[in-house]
Amino acid sequence: MKLLYSPASPYARKVVIVARETGLDREMEIVAAGAHPVDRNAAVGAVNPLGKIPALTLADGTVLYDSRVICEALNNMAGADLFPSVGPDRWRALVEQALGDGLLDAALLLRYETVVREEAQRHAGWVAGQTAKITEALHDMERRAAGFGTRWDIGTITIACALGYLDLRFAEMRWRDNHPVLAAWFEALSARPSFAATAPKG
């Protein structure tokens, strides 16, 4: 299997964590590939028409994207339990995945607004709207964090990757200041090998 990956991408981090947790990282070639919403990377576009990473090419040539699909496929291939199979535990994990991915989607749009757009093109209302999504998502994460314990499934993995991305790109938000339960949970899981080994860079 070949994964197109960037060490700064929180979505790619989700995939590598799931690969490590399931042991499938041993069968995976990880290939560095930048992706950009304007300067399209042809190598990424060749496998994913959306031009985004992560994208995983299986041994038979099948291509999987996006991170949600790849993570669930790896979980199934390994017979692992990072995606609860049925009922309320599954809905909870999937909603938490959507919450973490949704925070990331807003954070990526904010980042692109500042690093891709010229200053004169920037839209203050857009920035405020995306920032509000992050703020509200953090409040919901704080409310949920009291129940996280040591649970490590696709929901908590995604939320952890979202918080790691805020630390990488939006440290000035100081998300820990208003979210002490979430901060304590994040601190406790930071020693987890699959999480520590995939700390974002870039």
Ligand SMILES: N[C@@H](CCC(=O)N[C@@H](CS)C(=O)NCC(=O)O)C(=O)O
């Ligand atoms: N929903 C996608 C999001 C992937 C995504 O947006 N990745 C970023 C890198 S962190 C990207 O490829 N950006 C390039 C672009 O937006 O064209 C997933 O979960 O994989």
